Amino acid sequence: MTQTRPENPPRRITRQRSALEALLAELEDFRSAQDLHALLRDRGDGVGLATVYRTLQALVEEGQVDVLRGDDGEASYRSCSPVHHHHLVCRSCRRTVEVADPPLERWAQRIAAEHGFADVHHQLEVYGTCGACAP
Amino acid sequence: MTQTRPENPPRRITRQRSALEALLAELEDFRSAQDLHALLRDRGDGVGLATVYRTLQALVEEGQVDVLRGDDGEASYRSCSPVHHHHLVCRSCRRTVEVADPPLERWAQRIAAEHGFADVHHQLEVYGTCGACAP
DNA sequence: CACCATAATGGGAATCGTTCCCATAACGCA
DNA sequence: TGCGTTATGGGAACGATTCCCATTATGGTG
Ligand SMILES: [Zn+2]
Ligand SMILES: [Zn+2]
Ligand SMILES: [Zn+2]
Ligand SMILES: [Zn+2]
Numbered sequence: 001m002t003q004t005r006p007e008n009p010p011r012r013i014t015r016q017r018s019a020l021e022a023l024l025a026e027l028e029d030f031r032s033a034q035d036l037h038a039l040l041r042d043r044g045d046g047v048g049l050a051t052v053y054r055t056l057q058a059l060v061e062e063g064q065v066d067v068l069r070g071d072d073g074e075a076s077y078r079s080c081s082p083v084h085h086h087h088l089v090c091r092s093c094r095r096t097v098e099v100a101d102p103p104l105e106r107w108a109q110r111i112a113a114e115h116g117f118a119d120v121h122h123q124l125e126v127y128g129t130c131g132a133c134a135p
Numbered sequence: 136m137t138q139t140r141p142e143n144p145p146r147r148i149t150r151q152r153s154a155l156e157a158l159l160a161e162l163e164d165f166r167s168a169q170d171l172h173a174l175l176r177d178r179g180d181g182v183g184l185a186t187v188y189r190t191l192q193a194l195v196e197e198g199q200v201d202v203l204r205g206d207d208g209e210a211s212y213r214s215c216s217p218v219h220h221h222h223l224v225c226r227s228c229r230r231t232v233e234v235a236d237p238p239l240e241r242w243a244q245r246i247a248a249e250h251g252f253a254d255v256h257h258q259l260e261v262y263g264t265c266g267a268c269a270p
Numbered sequence: 271c272a273c274c275a276t277a278a279t280g281g282g283a284a285t286c287g288t289t290c291c292c293a294t295a296a297c298g299c300a
Numbered sequence: 301t302g303c304g305t306t307a308t309g310g311g312a313a314c315g316a317t318t319c320c321c322a323t324t325a326t327g328g329t330g
Binding site: 145147148149150167168169184185188189207208209210 | 315316317318319325326327
């Protein structure tokens with residue numbers, strides 16, 4: 001969704017950053033910063049909590065990671081594809097699928113223009129209970 | 136979005152609750168709990184912060200108020216119509232317009248079903264800069 | 271109208287996710 | 301290998317939200 005950083009100061013490759021990127025790469029659902037911090041510790045690649053937050057923030061700015069705010073306001077992160085998409089998330093196990101809806105993109109632009117809004121962005125998430133979590 | 140409370144214990148009408156409902160009724164954009172608390176104080180109808188939070192929570196459950204989480208995780212509240220809708224929000228002045236997109240409703244159900252997800256809900260917000268806030 | 275059981279209030283403490291600060295360690299390039 | 305600069309991390313600081321609980325107000329009832 002967000003993609004800044006044109007040619008800013010070069011970003012250094014540190015053990016911590018590599019560890020976090022590797023972890024995110026093998027996870028396919030949204031996880032909180034605290035979760036990621038704990039997972040890294042368990043795995044042996046301990047990384048300071050502050051660093052986890054900083055790095056996630058950077059990854060989000062680079063457009064490599066998407067953020068999602070839960071009802072409780074806690075942020076969750078997921079390594080996502082770079083093209084615009086939305087999410088279908090299981091409210092029980094957090095399993096996430098990337099989905100796209102071209103018509104929606106056009107609709108958002110149109111409805112915003114009709115109301116005199118410019119520089120339009122949007123955010124859509126679909127929540128449900130996945131097959132594996134059904135009762 | 137949320138609508139619980141079938142015939143729970145009767146809810147009492149207090150000065151505080153009335154004041155908050157009245158304030159929300161005349162505001163047309165999303166406001167944080169802290170904002171509302173301050174506005175009530177300025178207006179003379181002081182209400183404890185804890186009560187503001189509790190009451191907003193109740194109003195949300197009753198479906199009279201919608202919540203929106205900002206990028207910083209802070210929640211904002213707005214007195215909304217009871218029918219399902221989405222929001223077109225000015226990222227600068229917070230001005231908000233309720234909008235609807237029937238095709239999206241169908242799409243969400245379909246895409247979720249295709250992936251084996253049930254009990255589907257969704258959430259869409261469109262952000263932009265309104266005419267009055269244009270440069 | 272007075273009375274009571276019960277729900278609501280509010281001020282301050284307690285949570286908890288996230289950010290700050292800053293001395294120290296690690297990069298990357300020459 | 302040496303150096304200027306960026307990244308790290310532990311703990312303090314923050315800020316929104318929730319908890320606790322003694323006190324007050326509400327909505328019937330008689
Ligand atoms: Zn994504
Ligand atoms: Zn889209
Ligand atoms: Zn609304
Ligand atoms: Zn909808």
